[in-house]
Amino acid sequence: MSNGVRDSMVVEGLRKTGVTGIFLGRLLLACVPALGRPRLISAQIYNAGARSLIIIMLSGLFTGMVLGLQGYELLRRFGSEEALGAAAAISLVKELGPVLTALLFAGRAGTALTSEIGLMRATDQLTAMEVMAVDPMRYVAAPRFLGGVIAMPLLAAIYSIVGIFGAQLIGVQQMGVDRGVFWTQMQGAVGLHDVVEGIVKSLVFGAVLSLIAVNEGYQSQPTAEGVALATTRTVVASSVLTLLLDYVLTAAFL
Amino acid sequence: MSRPASLQEASSATADDAVVEARDVHYTIDGRAIFTGLDFRARRGLITAVMGPSGTGKTTLLRLITGQLFADGGEVLVFGHDIANLTRAEIYAARSRMGMLFQNGALLSDIDVFENVAFPVREHTDLPESVIRKLVLTKLEAVGLRGAADLMPSELSGGMARRVALARAIVMDPEVLLYDEPFVGLDPISMGVILRLIKQMNKVLGITSIVVSHDVKELATIADQSYLLSGGRVVASGTPQELARSDSETVRQFMTGSEEGPVRFHYPAPDYASQLLGSEEE
Numbered sequence: 087m088s089n090g091v092r093d094s095m096v097v098e099g100l101r102k103t104g105v106t107g108i109f110l111g112r113l114l115l116a117c118v119p120a121l122g123r124p125r126l127i128s129a130q131i132y133n134a135g136a137r138s139l140i141i142i143m144l145s146g147l148f149t150g151m152v153l154g155l156q157g158y159e160l161l162r163r164f165g166s167e168e169a170l171g172a173a174a175a176i177s178l179v180k181e182l183g184p185v186l187t188a189l190l191f192a193g194r195a196g197t198a199l200t201s202e203i204g205l206m207r208a209t210d211q212l213t214a215m216e217v218m219a220v221d222p223m224r225y226v227a228a229p230r231f232l233g234g235v236i237a238m239p240l241l242a243a244i245y246s247i248v249g250i251f252g253a254q255l256i257g258v259q260q261m262g263v264d265r266g267v268f269w270t271q272m273q274g275a276v277g278l279h280d281v282v283e284g285i286v287k288s289l290v291f292g293a294v295l296s297l298i299a300v301n302e303g304y305q306s307q308p309t310a311e312g313v314a315l316a317t318t319r320t321v322v323a324s325s326v327l328t329l330l331l332d333y334v335l336t337a338a339f340l
Numbered sequence: 341m342s343r344p345a346s347l348q349e350a351s352s353a354t355a356d357d358a359v360v361e362a363r364d365v366h367y368t369i370d371g372r373a374i375f376t377g378l379d380f381r382a383r384r385g386l387i388t389a390v391m392g393p394s395g396t397g398k399t400t401l402l403r404l405i406t407g408q409l410f411a412d413g414g415e416v417l418v419f420g421h422d423i424a425n426l427t428r429a430e431i432y433a434a435r436s437r438m439g440m441l442f443q444n445g446a447l448l449s450d451i452d453v454f455e456n457v458a459f460p461v462r463e464h465t466d467l468p469e470s471v472i473r474k475l476v477l478t479k480l481e482a483v484g485l486r487g488a489a490d491l492m493p494s495e496l497s498g499g500m501a502r503r504v505a506l507a508r509a510i511v512m513d514p515e516v517l518l519y520d521e522p523f524v525g526l527d528p529i530s531m532g533v534i535l536r537l538i539k540q541m542n543k544v545l546g547i548t549s550i551v552v553s554h555d556v557k558e559l560a561t562i563a564d565q566s567y568l569l570s571g572g573r574v575v576a577s578g579t580p581q582e583l584a585r586s587d588s589e590t591v592r593q594f595m596t597g598s599e600e601g602p603v604r605f606h607y608p609a610p611d612y613a614s615q616l617l618g619s620e621e622e
Contacts (some may be wrong), residue, residue, distance in 0.1 A: 214446035
């Protein structure tokens, strides 16, 4: 890689970081008045949250079932199958719930947000709002951002609950782990700090992923290719950042 | 021009009353000069046409007027104030006195026709629902689409979408209406309807209108004043009739739609024969 190419990549990277930073500032400022429009926010919670429910619940169920199978096999080697409930719940609440929900959110809701806002730009809808003296940051960006931030922890909670049900389905119903022991072990092992860790992670993922999705849509080139590229960038950046931030947050909670 | 007597008096009494004015405007984008000393005036109560070949910055002019872009040099005066010197709140206040019709309508795609027209009213006023309903239905009736109030924008034809957008542009009773290429891609009937509506909005409501377009014949039937842009500046101005009689080659080429003239049809390229006959390496 030549120096010129490397320099221009660094400059481009810095420029993008700056643009995103400025956008975040404007977005947070616009969130204050947007909070006074609960109907706009609830519509976005519905779009990002309720519409992702099926994919989240299905994924949660299968993840839990796999955990049930693998966990049972592993724990049986040490003669501690009873700990299956605790192991499944802790991995779901602290890690798999927030992280996999975030990855699914990026693919389902994040892409929808980016392409919707990108198309609004391409068809002059955002410009029309500006000309009508309505700030699109307040009307379009902020409610979508807040909707994502609120929807993510709710989705992660549902993911974990359905996952635990899936693990129970395999562990208790199929493998024959005692039902009472399964739930008692779980109750004893999962503490409030585990739940808090899961909530904090999903809140951070919600904020970062919604910011990426809204920002990419807002900054996209107003063409079909521009919107497609922006949507791809949303998925890539969201996925990588989710895993990176998960490591940082896990390290911080230890 | 058959204007009602009262409006004619008003027009002559305020002949110098420019609602929008561009003075020696320079604007460059990505190193390409769009305007190199543009002068332009839109007088109160008149229909001003801005014509010119594609890529001469007609839409950019509208963006400068609405404060979405700012001139690099010169000044753009809107309601007597240089838009570049206004605060964000003041620009928004100026915009609330304007309406704009976008080329593709730019209707909000997630709400129906009624809500699209009601949108600026809901955003800027606290009027009760019953008043909003009457106001919106009145404006939709004016554009002949009261019956389409429940349709979604995706269910409208191009001409219908533009008429809904026009209803939305006038719902707040603006002083100035900006039209961006209002005739592009319309069938003859829709075009006739839009022409009649532009004229009607100006005549009945007294709205100052700025119409940006390259449809010379259509503009000639409604415009009071015309500007022809080329090469970043105004090359001719006057009534459409005056422009039609102009001796200028640029004006004549544009008005007659000729391929020959100062505005070149061909993008600059190397010599045709040598490129065809030369070796591939060359």
